[in-house]
Amino acid sequence: MRYLILFFIGALLSSSLTAQSLSPLTVEKIMRDPKWMGTQPGTPQWDINGSTVYFTWNPDNNTSDSIYYITAGNKTPVKATPQEKTNILYASAVTYNTKRTAYVYVKDGDIFYTTLKPARTLRITQTADWESNPGFYFNDSRIVYSRSQNLYAWDISTGTTEQLTEIKTEGSTAPAAAPPMGRGAGGGGRGGQGAGNQNTNKQDEWLKNDQLFLFEVLRQRDDNRKERERYNKSVEQPAKRGIQLQGKTLRGLNLSPDGRFVSYILSPQPAASSVSTFVPDYVTASGYTTNIPSRTKVGSVQTPNEFYIYDRTLDTIYSFSTDSIPGILDAPDYAKDYPALFKKKPENRKLNWGSANWSPDGKYATIQIRALDNKDKWIMGWDAATKKLTLVNRERNEAWIGGPGGWRSGGWIDPVTTWYQSEESGYAHIYTFNFNTGKKTQLTNGNYEVQDAQLSNNNQYFYITTNEVHPGEKHFYRLHIASGKKERITIMEGANNVTLSPDEKQIAFLYSTPTQPWELYIQANQPGAKPQQITFKARSAEFNSYAWRQPDVISFTAADGAQVYARVYKPANPHPGKPAVLFVHGAGYLQNAHKWWSSYFREYMFNNLLADAGYYVMDIDYRGSAGYGRDWRTGIYRHMGGKDLSDHVDAVKYMTQNFGVNPKNIGIYGGSYGGFISLMALFTEPEVFKSGAALRPVTDWANYNHGYTANILNEPAQDSIAYKRSSPIYFAGGLKGNLLMCHGVVDDNVHYQDVVKLSQKLIELGKDNWELASYPVESHGFVEPSSWTDEYKRILKLFETTLKN
Template structure:
């Protein structure tokens, strides 16, 4: 760090000693970095992995009441809710898997186990093995006729008839290419030798003539209508079988990810440096995806063409920033989801996404010829995303209603992700959940008459669970606890297991009947050491950004007795993540650290900056083509808010964060030196051209096409602006944000002659730290940085 040479008078020395003594007395805490960053078991035991038993009698979850080395499976029976029972190994082995396919009456469920197909009778609580073919059966489904089952084996579709016990193979899909019989051309010399041999040896000649006659006979008897499909150099994925057994769709994928990187592990147990395989860099994903439709009756495959989709040749708006470049108008590459068949199997839809991330089409797939008709197009000049919209190969929230004419899906068309239905016959579309809030994880009820869904309707800081008629209408709120209510419905929908937390209360398990009434707490896992501290409830505030937007934040304020007029700005990671809310944060260590900082007199602000989740499309895309733009100015405006409203000394403001938060910290220290005196950048991206494709190309496009976006978004280009004190911390076996990032940055800082920075490296840590010793070391350095750089101002 920067070194200072100071000369004090005797009076000044005495004054400084007295002031320091006052600070030591005033700024005390029952917390310490060592306490906070120890193994999280010190906090208590908390449930996770909640799921119901198939008979709706037991709630199962991961827990630890016996101080085991790791969590084990426990259960609570709804008839005896006060007793938490550890599940025996025998019971675990006999448990029915939680995922399967039900018949229409929900009396039976299909599932696979060790590659075998089973049928479970829920009323009789009996399990029956149906098929063991010696190979792995996957994705069994009841067909439109519940007496038939479809399944997939070795990339082919099959039907099993429950009544007859027979198996029918629907498709003939083969890997590789067709092998044509070819006559081997002999050289002149070998042809002469063969003719001589046949002339001399009569038996050999007779065998040759017989073999040729047999070949001619087999060809004459071969079926002219036999059909086989060969995948060539592509892989099969996403096989989907229509409920009437007439059609099968599948994706053909050719993966070419470019040059993969390697991360050296210097502390491998072997004593040698080992190379860990890692991702490729942005711009290197050359995956190709095609959709195929296998028409069983016609015994042929149609390759689905997307060349005529509306807007398929549209260029993005950012091309106007490159007037000297000639842009070719061409059919854009797309990625298709598997087909979604209607319940009667007569119709199908597919979700299609452009690889440049600008378009999502939902199209009807015409089963007679594999052609497409667009039903809905969502265009976003930034990038398509948001709750329920899925990712590359998935359609997200997408499917059919039982009437076989309405589809449902989620869209950000209004600026917030909402649930829609659309009539495929007339194109009429309806937003079922209008308003300035978001919808999460909608699912149809067992009888298909209602939706169950989670929303932020009461505010972005809380989550509640609702029930709503299938075609929209009044939403009935089924939860009532302030915070986050993650609901797991029992299979019979009579009960809700609620995974609940509040700002200062970690997740616990509750039970409630589906409907009105109060939830009953089933677990209470806080340790005495954890509950003895009075954990703060951060104040939720909004401040105005320079562009007029109201920015949400969490605020931690010290008592007047301990206040030191210094502030710390925390920047959450992931970019698209929400941390300003009224539930237990995924950044629980940082939450506890903020309590410690507040005890010591710091004011702490935690901001949901532009790019964060939970606030709709405009907030999500506020960082498009300029990371380190509004997401950084929101931090600066937060600091200004503290100066104006909380009497913070402008020279005593620090900033820190990990991953995306580390990136913002670097940008803050390099480009806003008048605002931030000290910063700790943890596991930070320093050059976005070196990060992965899936995340980065959404926000910044590709480096070769949009270098402006990368140049203004990457901290390594702004390192000359460093003036304050900087701590860089990084795990050396980070296969997400590579250690190479900070190595390159350190060389840049060295070449620039900067001496006010230091680096802490962690040889055994990946992107998310695991070892308590690493957490303790890292956060001790952060606290030391702020104490030395901010409190001495």
Template structure:
């Protein structure tokens, strides 16, 4: 009995030792966790699901398929898998009997019933973006800036447009020269007769122009973008873009290169970089005319944003110039009888959906969204794409935040009536129209902000049915015949696996893969963290996940993890993008720290007001929520208010700097990873939406940039930054370091990673970074 007790004790000690987390263990190559399937697509005939996977822990993923008939997983050849994925990304004809697609820069047509492939092109040039026109009789595709049409029946290829720089216009005569020319004509009958004959011949040739003549589109010195042809073949629409001549692009030096020489990586401009000028045209092939679509009369186009009132000397009330816009997309209905233009203002404040009369270029308003902060949200562009389309030839669907949350709407272009299809205090995070155009398939978080579910709803908003049943996160792919759905599913402590089920409410999901968690990874009891909410100072619920230590090891110190991206949701029941931090937070909890991770104001998933709470003041209400989280930990979890730290990357790094610089009484140590230190140096497309242009709204940039508050640093700061970061440039860290040196601060350090971009790749870099973070907290948050 005594020997048995000793044996049990030894085994228990060995198991405990095996389950001890270290930084080196959790930051090793991610293959130790397991392998999750990615890039899921259906085979065109519904017979199999293709995905990338790495169950053998090879250097990189390989292609696999799951047979619906045999319920078996098979390894696929690279080329076969690439072909299946190319077909899956192709476009169907109206009857869903054929698919046009591009594969390795050439075009193909597949007959679905016979699986017969017809190769359309085989050229050195790349052909792409195919789609059907003229009642599915032709396939239009693009090569360079030129459109071509391929006739399915005859195999005949036709160039649809000739793109040319416009010929210089004849010099307009001055007053004297014009007078002399008129005098010559009035004094010579022969000259007048020759002029009249020349003009008559020109007019005659225009009248009898051959139908096969290729229309010429003149671009001048502008760049041609978004060229497409209407389904009936009559109209072209396109944008001409005048790129700014004075836009400076920042370079990032790369010091560790194979050549031994430092090279420069060309990246992006900075906030406020000059924008291009956009002009949208419609070309009528019947009349050989190009019509400029005029946007200077759009509703509200001359209304200046509210923030301009803070600068009365700069923005005069008497100046009411139309603001610059760009046509994001032109969507034609199936028959080509109607088109809708999706137009955004370049200051991010307005979005218009306008019906286009292609023959005249006239516009008619269907919907106008105005946001004094900035237009965004799921399915509404900014950091993603717009979700729009046609339910039928007269009903156009889109997503809008006009109710405060992103929801689906349908507008009838004949009656000008608009209907909200979904409603409630939740977001439609994804939506797609069914093949028969009778349903929308949607992913929403209506049951709980952190829970996703898949639903089917009629296009009139009736009969909504829940399709999925598991609690967690979803990425779905519907079979071509829509009888089944495949999806990646995850839970907060279980990485993504592949599932398949019938496309019906109550259908039982079948788990296809089972390698996302290795035996080694499963040996540790990863926390199924509690998701809670607390009330912030504004009286609103803030959702959070808590990593709790066991009572025996609790040290009354706490760490707040701040997710990046700003507009991102991390407090969900699904597997986090921040899986390294998930593991590190478990390690911290094992060491007695209480860790909290919140979706502060500006996070995704909570509607328009939450998203725009940081407008003109990053580090304002979002940081208030972090301070309120610290206070909540003190009250609800018995945390010592003098032993709270913070860490985060990118936007989370920015927040950590603002916390250390402006809230020294709350946060005693912080690790700012790849942080933005000055928003004037970040990307324009992201920053100018939130803070406007720096030369127009200096107030917003002054109060939002940590470098302006560096004098407030009192406690211990660690900065970590990759030196080849093409997102948040290493220059940000260098500029802040110089500022701290000038201020005489000595309680900070900068760790530089010469081979790392914004997201680290090398395990050695991850390990070094997080060993430094752990040391920072152990030295400054634990009692000596």
């Protein structure tokens, strides 16, 4: 009888779960605060001893995450107390000496020194100033750190402190922020004046003319803008006791290990003609409209920086002419489209220098240099004996330099061998260069990407993460440098984001699949080792009550023969009208047709909802997406809305041929770059796409920021062809289908101005099959569940009323 009762209860529970799983998803359900889904751990970090793993977690659904930890003896997560959090010393926060017998770190703005045998910790600074970036120098005899823009050395044997640099700020308009020592960023400063600034540049003149061309309402207004800066070469000069800032900003202060040389970067003040934008905020506590300061637009004047090395022994500063850099005069290929612009005598291109990366003995340094036109990256080597620069590697790309590790400066395997990453083979791989022989060696090779690389403590191995198994998987390997032998450490299909223990004997990693959000695991750092799951709460009971689809990860052949990877959601009961929807991921350079948990989890749930409603749904990694190498990444160069859009057209053909979808009932939706593609789809392929939802879309690339846009389309004043064939606003007349636009009013990324301009254009064109939904309190990434709900109810209504004929 007891077993009969248990069976009966089990049947009831099973029936209840089945009923829940069959109950329909609703937009209201899936767009709630994501806490309803479960709680995922984040940012695992090892302590200095390698015995404890700390991570963020929120199993109690508090306002914010807390710090939890596990130990070697207790794998059950424990919440850290406030006192325990104060005393955490992460392995990533310390710097060891050469023999790894002592380390230094920063705590509360002061420098601490710890020896392992005997175990002793000494506080070596206690000041009101903030000290930072400590390290061992002078053959490990001194600890050098930064304070108020200068470098100081504390002698371990005597306890005395010496000031190593004297930064002189005469002529500075304001003191520079305390610079980092080590791998500091070398980018030039950017910024600008308010909207009322009367200074002009070519970009603003182009932009104004473009607006006059676009809008009848603006054609009655006229103004001119122009002005450029030229790079000023410098030569070797006496230091006059110290480093003169000359009104510029100091960055990347970096001492050679022997303490003789100090490398640094000077960035000019932002160009006065660079006009910053602002975003009006209408819903404010004061009741007044306020302006939120924002970025400049693409084409704003970019100021090159300057690189110097200061010889402390000779009190001499060395600066570097760019004349000897290979290809410094090379014009971009697109110059042939603008003979008038490029007819004058070539000049040295403007550059940004990165920080020096010193060899262990200080005899050499490598400096990574980037052309401001984004076409070249050089690694130059500096010989401390001859004071000369030599070429280590030049990577040229007529589109733009990038990819995994594209701007990683690499490091040193031994005193004469440096390593770096490059896409020169077509995929991001690891290379070495020997300063004695001049030989370059490629350590990894194949049609896959090395997405992360870390040198082992003994410099005999690399620990790398690649997508060699499948473009949609991430696995962790140990690569033996001398033999080239590679061992795979992780085994589970999906993504494995690994954090290595300080002794390299264990790994902690976050793991996920398309249907399983991230959970924390721990494992021995050996091939074939069994992973142990630590957390189990990424999926709540309510989330588990629905049978979420495992999307098929497939590939299909595009019109030009390329293989396009995709996720496919198939309906159990297709609607008689056989409708289909394409979801377009944002960011452009991002991957979503993969085998791990998507950052687009709301869209993942919405795609399940669409499949329940009878739609086929496909989500593709179109041209320009991450994970597929250099040529895929740059396939959108000078024509956004070209191959990235044609890949979606080919996706429709694939669904028509393989799933029998009705080519007359095709919808498309996406946000940011996905919104841009949705607009281009409706404007330039109106016979393919019947309806679309463009969320926070770029409508005119001349409105977007410089760092992203200039890579792909160059600058508007120099390559107007690229902008006019890539911006939806020029093709708005092609709209035939049904368009929904949604945009946050306080979007400081893709400004609300974009959708306002396009609305005006659609009004002037007399289009009436479109609508705009504005969200007054939302920026680019929506925060309020009510906004997400309203937005996706509108998207669902659009598809339900237009695609089910």
